[in-house]
Amino acid sequence: MSSILIIDDDNQLRQSFQKLLAEEGYNVMSASSGEAGINIVKKNTLDLVVLDMRLPGINGFETFKQINNIDSKLPVIIMTAYGTTETAIEATKMGAFDYILKPFDIPDMLKIILQALEAGRFMRSPVQMNAGPDETRHEAIIGRSRLMQDVYKAIGKVSPTNATVLIRGESGTGKELVARAIYHHSLRSEKPFIVINCVAIPENLLESELFGYEKGAFTGASHRRVGKIEQANAGTIFLDEIGDMPPSIQAKILRLVQEKSIERLGGMDPISVDVRIVAATNRNLEEAVKKGLFREDLYYRLKVVTIWLPSLCERQGDVPILTDYFLSRCASEVGMDNPGITDEAKEILDNHPWPGNVRELKNTIQKALIFNRGAPVTGEDILQAIGKKVPVAETSDDAIRQWAMEALTSGQTENLFDTCMDRFAGILISQALNLTRGNRSRAARLLGFSRPTLHSKIEKYNLKPDSNNSL
Ligand SMILES: Nc1ncnc2c1ncn2[C@@H]1O[C@H](COP(=O)(O)OP(=O)(O)OP(=O)(O)O)[C@@H](O)[C@H]1O
Ligand SMILES: [Mg+2]
Incomplete structure (x- = not known):
């Protein structure tokens, strides 16, 4: 259960927050001043802080700085009224996850909370490479095949550099996991890691999400907004599904790669930023370049350091190790003991072509665990989970x-x-x-x-x- 701390001097707001978040299944703590909040941060393991800017005693900005000093990876969402937007922006530039304007919309707020919790998880849980199937403490990239050994070597080589990295491979091969491993093994591992999924965000929003905007840049831009790239300053930005990025935004990313600067929408001056770019795609970029869908100059810039992830069927001997790993991990996630698996089931898994790669294998094991309810997973459970007819x-x-x-x-x-x-x-x-x-x-x-x-x-x-x- 994720623990969230609310710091606000408004009793009513704290109480309604407490009720709302408890109903959503979060463990909620609250403090009515910056000092009290900082004390809670020192003594507890938290997953998120929601912080008001206007506080008695030390103000929100100072409170944020101290929390950030105690734990730079603890995501902080700033709540602010119009009058204090500028300080909220300053805090965001210094690493606050995001800020929201009061009065806020509850569904929007809950969405930002989910995003912040996920960002916090990404930053905190290191991705272990080449771990054994019994690894349960960390997220891990599992696999001992020669092709995966090459991937580990490549991650080891590129991580400590500031080079832009392009990760390629079919869907479900673990590109996101590799991006996170690069971050955790990089010199920027104490700085922000911000993920932008280029297909999940509508085109018209993607640009402002990435680059931010100035007040009045477009109808509805009632105040300045810092974009994710600026927020990732000194850290790493992961541009997931970059092959689907609209061409107008590709041009701006090219400028970021070449000149290390961006412009907010409606802004006049270039802003220099120091971010490392890690990008991933399952698209055939060469084909996209030919069709004019992906800029050739950006393609050449990105491809200098490419890590190719093999499809699962090419990874000799990895399916049984991944199977054991997912069995113990998925079982413990639903609070049951690892039920084990029959030899027949293992053989079926080993012979399946896995067009959906590791993700499909993980989903199959998850489903099989539900079907068989605690008994060793059988061949029939697996066939049912894969969706094949049982003979x-x-x-x-x-x-x-x-x-x-x-x-x-x-x-x-x-x-x-x-x-x-x-x-x-x-x-x-x-x-x-x-x-x-x-x-x-x-x-x-x-x-x-x-x-x-x-x-x-x-x-x-x-x-x-x-x-x-x-x-
Ligand atoms: N080698 C691996 N060891 C353990 N888990 C893995 C491995 N590869 C992938 N996974 C798991 O499989 C799932 C899919 O991986 P991921 O999201 O990184 O794939 P992807 O390549 O980004 O796919 P897509 O192109 O569809 O976005 C995740 O749950 C991830 O944790
Ligand atoms: Mg992905």
Whole structure:
């Protein structure tokens, strides 16, 4: 459960916040002054602080600076009224996660809280490379194949440089995980890591989100806003799905890469920024360049340092290790013990082509754990989770066995064998008739009978074409 601290001197606001966030499942603490808030930060492990700018005693800005000194990775959302927007902007430039204007819209607020918590998690939980399947403390990149060893080497080499890095690979191969590993192993690991997903944000918002804007830049720009790039100053910005970035914004990113400067929308002066860019895409950029969808100059700038992630089917021997890892991790996430897995299930996993790569494998294990409720994961659970039909023979055999067992233990032994055989024959023939919608010639062919033989059997078992017998 995430812990959130609210610092505001307005009792009513604190109480309504407390109620709202507790209902959302957060653990909430509150303080009515900066000093009290700082004390709570010193003594507790928190995931987020929501801080008012106007406070008695030490003001919000000073409070932010002290919190930031205690824990630079603790995300802080600033609440501000119009009069204090400038100081909120200053705080954002110094690393506050974001600021919101009072009075605020609750759904918007909850959305920012979720984003801030995720950003905090990304910054705090180091990504371990080449860990064993029993790694549970950290997020980890699992895999011992030669191709993954090459990836670890590349991460090790590029991390401590300030070079722009492009991460490529199919969907679900772990590009985001690699971006975070680069951040954690870089010289900027104590500075912000800001993620921008270029497809998740509508084109008209992406530009202002990245570069910010000046007051009056467009209708509705009632105050200045600092963009994510400026917020990431001295740190790292991860441009996820860069292959989907609109061309107008690509031009501005090129300028950022080349000149290390940006302009806010509606701004006159270039602002110099020191951010490291890590970008990722699953698109075929060469193709996009040919089609004029991706700028060639930006492509050449980005591709200098490229890390290619192999698809999962190329990683020899990694599926079993990843399976063990996801089994223990996913089980512990839902609070159960690792139930283990049968050899047959492991073999099915190892032979599957995994078009959705590691993400698909993880989802499959998660689903299989739900299906089997604590017993060792079987081949059937896996097939069901992958969405493949379980082979017919296996299930019907089970049902037939159960039916035979019931017949044998029913206590009626007279003519048991013939009665069972007749009943089974009746079911088989009526299913053939159902399948062929009563067409006796086709049903006879399916059953390997002549038409007259089928006719006599229908008489014998007294079957109607759509009679629905079941075991
Ligand atoms: N080698 C790995 N070891 C452990 N977990 C992994 C590994 N690779 C990927 N994952 C997990 O698989 C999921 C998908 O990974 P990620 O989001 O990094 O993929 P992606 O390449 O960014 O995919 P997309 O192109 O669809 O955005 C995540 O839950 C991630 O933690
Ligand atoms: Mg991704």
